[in-house]
Amino acid sequence: MKVTQVRTAGGSYPVYVGQGLLSMPSIWQRHLDGRVLVVSDDTVAGLYLERVGRVLDEEGRRWRSLVLPAGEEAKTVANWQRALDALVELGAQRDATVLALGGGVVGDLAGFAAASYMRGIRVVQMPTTLLAQVDAAVGGKTGVNHTSGKNLIGAFHQPAAVVADIDTLISLDDRDYCAGLAEVVKYGAIRDERFFSWLESRAEPINAHMPDALLEAVHASVQHKAEVVAADEREAGERALLNFGHTFGHALETATGYARFRHGEAVAIGMVLATRLSELLGKVRVGTAERLVHLLEHLKLPTALPGDVDRERLLALMRLDKKNRADRIRLVLLEELGRATVETCPTDDIREVLERS
Numbered sequence: 001m002k003v004t005q006v007r008t009a010g011g012s013y014p015v016y017v018g019q020g021l022l023s024m025p026s027i028w029q030r031h032l033d034g035r036v037l038v039v040s041d042d043t044v045a046g047l048y049l050e051r052v053g054r055v056l057d058e059e060g061r062r063w064r065s066l067v068l069p070a071g072e073e074a075k076t077v078a079n080w081q082r083a084l085d086a087l088v089e090l091g092a093q094r095d096a097t098v099l100a101l102g103g104g105v106v107g108d109l110a111g112f113a114a115a116s117y118m119r120g121i122r123v124v125q126m127p128t129t130l131l132a133q134v135d136a137a138v139g140g141k142t143g144v145n146h147t148s149g150k151n152l153i154g155a156f157h158q159p160a161a162v163v164a165d166i167d168t169l170i171s172l173d174d175r176d177y178c179a180g181l182a183e184v185v186k187y188g189a190i191r192d193e194r195f196f197s198w199l200e201s202r203a204e205p206i207n208a209h210m211p212d213a214l215l216e217a218v219h220a221s222v223q224h225k226a227e228v229v230a231a232d233e234r235e236a237g238e239r240a241l242l243n244f245g246h247t248f249g250h251a252l253e254t255a256t257g258y259a260r261f262r263h264g265e266a267v268a269i270g271m272v273l274a275t276r277l278s279e280l281l282g283k284v285r286v287g288t289a290e291r292l293v294h295l296l297e298h299l300k301l302p303t304a305l306p307g308d309v310d311r312e313r314l315l316a317l318m319r320l321d322k323k324n325r326a327d328r329i330r331l332v333l334l335e336e337l338g339r340a341t342v343e344t345c346p347t348d349d350i351r352e353v354l355e356r357s
């Protein structure tokens, strides 16, 4: 097992990454307090809730569960309200704990319920997707979607602990697993060339879910996220670099109605586009994008825009961000593998990259 301590102004907490952690109460029980509401979704609950519930029963803790339908559609204000209702019905006091058992959807919603109930109670994150383990569960961003926008309602609320059991990733759908790897590659691309090279050399064992490689990949990613969050808890400076690939990626997700690509898949394509733009603008050595494409393809991720996606629509969606001016768009670019920067880029150059892809 590996432990990373995340230090922020909002609190310091451990992130445990290891095998078999769900069945190891000695690791996580001490981070619980009061009555416990376990929030999960119907896929994850079917696989892991009984195991967690057994631990809670054995220590005689008062607890109940709230099981939501699986998927992004469940990240609603109505389900956040259901979580608050469940806390009230449980008789939860200020010392109560919310235990988020699931992917990023459960983590965001449960975290936001914990942030808002009685002005903030503790939350322990037990992420069960690769994306949630390497990204969503660490850093304290919580929230739900509004009909007019994703993650429109939320709060910063750091967890009391994060328990990332890599054994849970075995049951993950292949596409969800690969989508999570896009965020792992991102840390290498923007912060750590050695980690990027290590991923290139370990793509096969990672694809095969080999525990040693996976443990190292998740742990290294958590350390990167922890360092960025510690330096910039509220996203003023360095945290913005984590958006590498995301401006293109979000536009692609929106243009395709959030139905065609997993978030990580859209980010993979977005990272390639952002790197091609970095090359076009002379920021990074030509050939960097090809190296990135090679690694992403090895990890079974898409790297090219589908031909039927309207490039002008993507550009229009990218322009929507309030921080942009009419002829320039703020984007994260690469200066080299392992180093990134935020720049405002000419729309014409972005158009050229989109049209060539």
Ligand SMILES: NC(=O)c1ccc[n+]([C@@H]2O[C@H](COP(=O)([O-])OP(=O)(O)OC[C@H]3O[C@@H](n4cnc5c(N)ncnc54)[C@H](O)[C@@H]3O)[C@@H](O)[C@H]2O)c1
Pocket: 041, 042, 043, 044, 047, 070, 071, 072, 075, 102, 103, 104, 105, 106, 108, 128, 129, 130, 131, 132, 135, 136, 137, 138, 139, 140, 141, 142, 151, 168, 169, 170, 171, 172, 173, 176, 263
């Ligand atoms: N808070 C943050 O900083 C942050 C960062 C990135 C993403 N997010 C959010 O995370 C969400 C996406 O997270 P996600 O990709 O984990 O999606 P998700 O929570 O919807 O999980 C994806 C699917 O995998 C299933 N699943 C989860 N764990 C499983 C397991 N171990 N075995 C089998 N199936 C399992 C789920 O039921 C779901 O169907 C988005 O809502 C996004 O906005 C938040």
